[in-house]
Amino acid sequence: MALRLARRRSATLTAKAVSAHEPGPHRNHMKRNELRAIGPDPLRPDARLRWRDHFTLSENVLHVPGMHREHDGLRIAHLSDIHVGQATSAVRIRRAVAEVNARTPDLVFLTGDYVTHSPKPLPRVIELLAGFTSPVFVVLGNHDHWVDAHYLRTGFERLGYTVLQNEHRVVPMRGAPVTVLGIDDGRTHRDDVETTFRGAPESGTRLVLTHAPPTVDKLPPNGNLVQFSGHTHGGQFVVRGLTEAIFRRAGQPYIQGHYHVRGNQLYVNMGLGFGFGGPYLRRGTYPEVAFFTLRHVETSSAQA
Template sequence: MRLRLSRRFATRATASTAHTSSGSHGLALARNEVVARYGEDPLRSEVERLRWRDHFALNEYVLDIPGLHPEHDGLRVAQLSDIHVGQATSDVRIRRAVAAVNASAPDLIFLTGDYVTHSPKPLPRVREVLSGLAGPVFVVLGNHDHWVNAPYIREGFERLGYTVLQNEHRVVHVRGAPATVLGIDDGRTGRDDVEATFRGAPTTGTRLVLAHTPPTVEKLPPYAGLVQFSGHTHGGQFVVRGLTEKLFRRAGQPYIRGHYAVRGNQLYVNQGLGFGFGGPYLRRGTEPEVAFFTLRAAPALQPVA
């Protein structure tokens, strides 16, 4: 069980400090510096570079998954998390991220919560800036969404044709085989119900879990070949070595960014697209991220005696 860095999307990339955790490999992160990466840029000229506040990393990984359906060896997944539409995140960055996802043509697209922050004012813009994702899109909600207006956000995504999962699962046929997407509601606000999410779901094959808060992984069935995609932490937001991890552990958030092996399953914690540079919230030691994953079949794991 491991996460392998496959390649990086970057021009004149600046690598940040590699992050490692128990059961994971180092993740080299790169900055997306050129706006016209995928053809003609409708917003700016080809040679003009993004302002610092519009930067984000495009990171590509390989996930080895026990029990993956053979037809899904090579399946591609894209993940966006913690968008925080409003003054914390520029619209240019969000639309650029949507374009980057579509250019990669993933088989599945996951949105893992926190589309707003505290104010309801940006609510109408959520559907606008996150529209146009091409492919099956699955959505879970985060704590900020529940604090602001979760029903409004759910309705907006459903109007776009995206599937919102609140302690629900869906079976989607992709590349000729079924994949089960299990969406657990937000744990920070106490709305997570793992039992309800898994009730009636397939117990074998490709099973991918979405949950905004990383510690939800500890509630999953152990050694089940599951992968959970989460966000919430913004990669630590303002990283001071030693101190940030200590504070997050005290807050019940031991999983900050990157890949973890937990009770025989896997967890990936996205650094989030929002709360980036140039806004009211400082970032240090972590970059806004769009994550891409190629799934590979791996031998089934056995519990350690």
């Protein structure tokens, strides 16, 4: 199993790839470049976008043992922790939606925390995230439950998005089923892995959405599952050694990027929004929109 990653600073710049081939539980260390959009933008007339409108576009290749051959090359877009109304630029959100649509992924995953503390931005969440043109699957985060999970669920469902709270859906794609499993938020103790997996296929292409990364420790081991999460903001303000120690003490050993955990894979998105603390408390992390290309790997090859 391996993951390659390339960071793009704009659509016109060449991306550099970083690959990692080590098996077992680990985090791949990846190079990240802030997206700096230079020149006119249809959503802001300024010649240069403001700093708070910047975000990264990550390109990842996930090698998934045992997934259906038909899904080789399947494209996924992943956004998390948008935190509308908490120092997150509306221009950034609109540009992120536009970037996703321009790349025409097969699936779009949203993994929670669309608001922060106040219910005031709730209508804006639905407005700003209404434009995706690919099928969208949604799970909720801890802040969503603290504010108004019911409003968000019904709002997303009105858009035609699929909201999963300890549920799964089997979606036919390219002549084979994709199983999307949405586990509710573990931070607020609403996660129920057993209920989510009940009746779901036990093999094939199985993709897990859940807000809190540590839920990966509760997944069936050696399942060749891929979990997409957020919550951590990539560490938000990273000080080498200190940030990781603080997160581990808080029960968050998975901070950013790609991990192998007990025969499954995990990707922790750094989040599109700034979240609690405002725009100037990110250090060593960047607002992120992640893209994935899935590659089929024979199970026997992965075990060799």
